[in-house]
Amino acid sequence: MTAPxxxxxxPWWRSAVFYQVYPRSFADSDGDGTGDLGGIRDKLGYxxxxxxxxxxxxxxxxxxxxxxxxxxxxxxDIDPLFGGLEAMDELIAEAHDRHIKxxxxxxxxxxxxxxxxxxxxxxxxxxxxxxxRYIFRPGRGPDGAQPPxxxxxxxxxxxxxxxxxxxxxxxxxxxxxxxxxxxxLNWDNPEVAADFEQTLRFWLDRGVDGFRLDVAHGxxxxxxxxxxxxxxxxxLVHDDSDLRFNNPGVHDIHRRIRKVLxxxxxxxxxxxxxxxxxxxxxxxxxxxxxxxxxxxRLAETAFTSDAVRAAIENSLAAxxxxxxxxxxxxxxxxxxxxxxxxxGGAEGVARARAMMMVELALPGAVFIYNGSELGLPNADDLxxxxxxxxxxxxxxxxxxxRDGCRVPIPWEGAAPPFGFTTAAESWLPIPSQWAALTxxxxxxxxxxxxxxxxxxxxxxxxxxxxAGPDIEWFGCPADCLAFRRPGGLVCVLNASTAPIALPPGxxxxxxxxPEHGKxxxxxxxxxx
Ligand code: NOJ
Numbered sequence: 001m002t003a004p005x006x007x008x009x010x011p012w013w014r015s016a017v018f019y020q021v022y023p024r025s026f027a028d029s030d031g032d033g034t035g036d037l038g039g040i041r042d043k044l045g046y047x048x049x050x051x052x053x054x055x056x057x058x059x060x061x062x063x064x065x066x067x068x069x070x071x072x073x074x075x076x077d078i079d080p081l082f083g084g085l086e087a088m089d090e091l092i093a094e095a096h097d098r099h100i101k102x103x104x105x106x107x108x109x110x111x112x113x114x115x116x117x118x119x120x121x122x123x124x125x126x127x128x129x130x131x132x133r134y135i136f137r138p139g140r141g142p143d144g145a146q147p148p149x150x151x152x153x154x155x156x157x158x159x160x161x162x163x164x165x166x167x168x169x170x171x172x173x174x175x176x177x178x179x180x181x182x183x184x185l186n187w188d189n190p191e192v193a194a195d196f197e198q199t200l201r202f203w204l205d206r207g208v209d210g211f212r213l214d215v216a217h218g219x220x221x222x223x224x225x226x227x228x229x230x231x232x233x234x235x236l237v238h239d240d241s242d243l244r245f246n247n248p249g250v251h252d253i254h255r256r257i258r259k260v261l262x263x264x265x266x267x268x269x270x271x272x273x274x275x276x277x278x279x280x281x282x283x284x285x286x287x288x289x290x291x292x293x294x295x296x297r298l299a300e301t302a303f304t305s306d307a308v309r310a311a312i313e314n315s316l317a318a319x320x321x322x323x324x325x326x327x328x329x330x331x332x333x334x335x336x337x338x339x340x341x342x343x344g345g346a347e348g349v350a351r352a353r354a355m356m357m358v359e360l361a362l363p364g365a366v367f368i369y370n371g372s373e374l375g376l377p378n379a380d381d382l383x384x385x386x387x388x389x390x391x392x393x394x395x396x397x398x399x400x401x402r403d404g405c406r407v408p409i410p411w412e413g414a415a416p417p418f419g420f421t422t423a424a425e426s427w428l429p430i431p432s433q434w435a436a437l438t439x440x441x442x443x444x445x446x447x448x449x450x451x452x453x454x455x456x457x458x459x460x461x462x463x464x465x466x467a468g469p470d471i472e473w474f475g476c477p478a479d480c481l482a483f484r485r486p487g488g489l490v491c492v493l494n495a496s497t498a499p500i501a502l503p504p505g506x507x508x509x510x511x512x513x514p515e516h517g518k519x520x521x522x523x524x525x526x527x528x
Contacts, residue, residue: 017360019368021056022058023035026043027411032423037087055101057102061077070178071107073112092206096207102207103268106211110182113181117130126165133185133191135225137160139162148225155394197257204261210269220253258288258289273295282321298315299332303341305479312358326362328364328367330352330368333405338352353512368453376410376437379405382400387401389402407431408426412441416430476492482503490503490528491526511525
């Protein structure tokens with residue numbers, strides 16, 4: 001059973017509220033200090049109460065966990081750390097009983113260096129069929145001691161590592177856009193595509209409702225692997241001019257993936273697509289490619305009405321030409337949490353609450369990152385010894401990486417680990433100042449952030465005023481924005497420093513209580 005969602009007759013994912021679970025940090029059911037699938041299952045009641053339609057579960061396949069599961073050594077098994085295959089089957093069944101869909105995170109661009117294919121490639125000769133599943137090249141320079149090109153890894157250092165051949169001599173180099181433990185696959189090799197199709201079917205046959213595809217703009221590489229004109233040493237970012245990503249061949253790959261998904265009515269493929277240009281972005285969501293692609297503009301935007309409006313207009317324009325569905329997200333496991341991005345403290349929380357109401361008022365699919373509903377800030381003062389992101393080591397301890405947004409969820413009680421685990425310590429420490437932010441502390445509190453999320457998600461799901469695929473902008477005071485959905489919902493955001501008069505209508509919900517008909521600064525309201 002899954003059913004519900006049905007907001008009109010559209011496919012479910014067009015208006016779904018997805019909740020992103022970072023499994024290591026959600027809930028620990030076996031007391032080892034790390035979250036797992038049993039933990040997610042234990043918390044399904046909470047997720048049902050929150051009202052989300054679907055989960056995006058970050059990678060739980062077999063992995064040595066060098067990059068938090070994005071280094072997969074067996075894509076058709078669940079890592080024992082997360083409870084094994086049985087735990088996945090149980091999660092799917094129980095989530096479906098509660099009308100919650102499950103989407104998994106798959107990693108088509110690379111494998112773990114512990115994947116049997118890569119171990120075989122290392123053991124095999126240069127130019128062998130085993131090596132042809134990855135991207136091996138001879139080095140440059142007289143003795144091949146220089147990497148084949150100048151590409152840097154997203155996690156710092158070169159994107160190439162040299163191997164030692166069976167006779168002990170230095171050999172070819174292999175490409176890894178991310179960590180050396182994440183060798184890039186060669187998607188020009190039909191075996192790679194065939195294996196990925198097998199993985200898609202494996203999970204779809206087990207009942208999952210779709211996938212988030214990691215680095216969905218990255219699988220195709222440019223012919224001849226030319227040098228980058230300019231090498232940036234900035235980690236974790238790239239732009240549209242970057243040859244490592246967004247090569248035209250990627251679209252054939254997406255068409256192939258879509259053909260498989262089309263055999264499973266209702267299944268969805270959501271791509272991680274870091275592409276700025278709207279035309280190029282829209283190519284990913286043509287009718288025979290991905291169903292949805294993440295648009296990260298709101299997740300990168302500061303709290304000013306101009307920036308927010310530009311991000312919304314841009315995201316709508318990026319899908320308009322191909323009549324695809326817009327997606328909205330304020331944060332995820334790779335970026336700073338929105339409370340911190342908006343300035344932190346009470347102001348950061350107020351702004352994050354307001355922006356949640358803006359994104360839930362928009363047409364399309366919304367992705368909520370676990371912990372956003374609690375108003376969690378980034379934990380930027382984790383002790384250095386606790387840091388796990390490969391970026392920390394690879395940057396020579398100059399970049400702390402993404403651990404600050406991956407800290408476990410505080411569930412209950414007055415001190416860490418706040419019911420997240422029965423172990424004495426969680427895999428990343430939880431700040432003791434989060435006692436007031438626990439789920440337990442917030443659930444009974446009508447004014448809490450979690451209560452606001454619950455009310456907003458419920459209203460969005462049941463009120464007819466949220467209907468229609470467009471928005472119409474309204475005039476409003478400086479540093480504010482207002483738009484109307486065809487169904488009649490009006491959303492007002494006050495990003496200024498003073499209260500503003502609300503337009504006529506009944507207030508359905510507000511992120512801060514209006515006083516004398518005025519909406520406070522750093523707040524949003526819905527009117528009908
Ligand atoms: C994007 C994922 O979201 C990120 O966490 C991961 O490190 C890279 N892809 C590499 O798989």
